[in-house]
Amino acid sequence: MFDFTTNFNRENTQSAKWDMLKQVYSLDDATDILPMWVADMDFAIAPVILESIQKRMEHPIFGYSFPSEEVYQVIMNWLNDRHQLAIEKESVLLRHGVIPALTEVIDAFTDEGDTILTFTPIYPPLTSIPHKLGRVVETCLLIENENSFEIDFEEFEKSLQQNVKAFILCNPHNPAGKVWSKEDLTKIAALCQANNVLVFSDEIHSDLIFKPNTHISLLSVAEDPANIITFFAPTKTFNIAGIQAAVMIVSDSEKRKVLNDRAMKRGEMGLNIFSLVALQAAYEKGAPWLEELLVTLSSNMDYVIEQLSNVAGIKVSKPDATYLMWIDYRGTGLSEKEIMHLLLTKGKVALDPGTKYGEAGNGFLRINVACPPSLLEDGIARFIKSLT
CATH class of the missing domain: 3.90.1150.10 (Aspartate Aminotransferase, domain 1)
Structure with a gap:
């Protein structure tokens, strides 16, 4: 207990x-x-997270750190066990948070003036960040259904055809706590692929699911995952938002190269030692x-x-x-x-x-x-x- x-x-x-x-x-x-x-x-x-951090603090030197093989393995195990996602280590990029990671991919794969689409109502940074980056933000209104929401796919398809460069998905949806069905996600992936639209899928709440609902990652239903970048994190799940850590899944090797090169140009040093310890403990024993x-x-x-x-x-x-x-x-x-x-x-x-x-x-x-x-x-x- x-x-x-x-x-x-x-x-x-x-x-x-x-x-x-x-x-x-x-x-x-x-x-x-x-x-x-x-x-x-x-x-x-x-307790396992707190104990792991405390144990690491017993060593009095906190020098430069790097993610061990064990860190990557517990991430892959967690995604496979909890979300039926078989991920290769090379696809995993670690970042300081989902919003910093989302900002990074918007900046890397879209240009100022490009149109980015998302649903509404929605978590504020998913619209405010693109706007601050000089992108045009368009929204597709979700349909109310007994205090939850459904997707108007006719309107969604029309919106995608208006020269949209990227679509931001929130899965599960915040603020309504909606778990999108496999049918919904399959349609989203197919429509975005047909219209050559990148998808950035925020799945930070994917571990906070109430039975009989099941989280389905967009990656698992997409015919071609190359244009999908997915974000997970232990921070919401395990209440460690102050210890910044997120997981970005980038299946396409060219996109990974772009992101890694840009990280090097910014002097991005990766996660600190306590983020790595907390992430590993959460996914391994939490x-x-x-x-x-x-x-x-x-x-x-x-x-x-x-x-x-x-x-x-x-x-x-x-x-x-x-x-x-x-x-x-x-x-x-x-x-x-x-x-x-x-x-x-x-x-x-x-x-x-x-x-x-x-x-x-x-x-x-x-x-x-x-x-x-x-x-x-x-x-x-x-x-x-x-x-x-």
């Missing part, structure tokens, strides 16, 4: 989630605000902790649904994946500005406003439920208080 019940005080630890509320929400005083927004967990990390985590998250989500089911104007359902829930408050008649004011001033709880994920998110809130049950109960009580 692992500890998913202890409330750890994270204040004054340079935690973005807990210590940046004033800046993020433009507050004069955030002392009493409970943060349930940014996607990191309020659980202690898996599965039992993850299985218990998923049980806790599922129970937390059931609690949220039970408590909010009788709140007038509120709809929420259980996602397929992630530890994030997408709350529909349109039935309250409140504007986003009004509900955010009530949450922060009356309820003293901070959630993400839906328009952070694009205008398609208007009328929704994203809540992070990855916390001890007692903290969740407090947060949901605050949410209900805001609206009563």
Whole structure:
């Protein structure tokens, strides 16, 4: 049994989630605000990861490091065991995070003025990063379906035909926690290939899946994986976002050469020793902790649904994946500005406003439920208080 019940005080630890509320929400005083927004967990990390880091710290020299054969092997084993992906070592590139890696591939394989397509609503950096790099960002609106989303493939195909250079997929989808089906992914891969569109597939939440759902990587259904670059990471799964590490799968040797050459030009030195140790421990020994985590998250989500089911104007359902829930408050008649004011001033709880994920998110809130049950109960009580 692992500890998913202890409330750890994270204040004054340079935690973005807990210590940046004033800046993020433009507050004069955030002392009493409970943060349930940014996607990191309020659980202690898996003991095997902590123990591995502590053991490495016993050696008093922290010189230049490199990924060992064991590191590559545990990555390949994890992807094969959890996602049925048989990956060659040469295809694995290690980076400091999914967003830095995504930035790198956008910069490498598209030019300023090129069009990049993605779905909406969606995790903000998947649109803001291309925009900041001078790319034209186009979005394809997802179809609402009982507080989840479906793909409008007719609209998607039309969008791909508008001189699109690359498509960014979020799989599972953030913010709605949607696990795309094999049929959906096969269509996406085929349409992108037919239109000569590169695909950058963000699969960072792929290990946070609730049964009977199963994550399917886009790589596993594509006829030609050469134009697909996929991103995985242990950071969301094992709550080690502050120890930056990500895995980029690049099947095409020419694209790997481009990326490796560009990394050398930037003086990119690779992962630090603690990132390597944490990544190896997570993928080699972290599965039992993850299985218990998923049980806790599922129970937390059931609690949220039970408590909010009788709140007038509120709809929420259980996602397929992630530890994030997408709350529909349109039935309250409140504007986003009004509900955010009530949450922060009356309820003293901070959630993400839906328009952070694009205008398609208007009328929704994203809540992070990855916390001890007692903290969740407090947060949901605050949410209900805001609206009563």
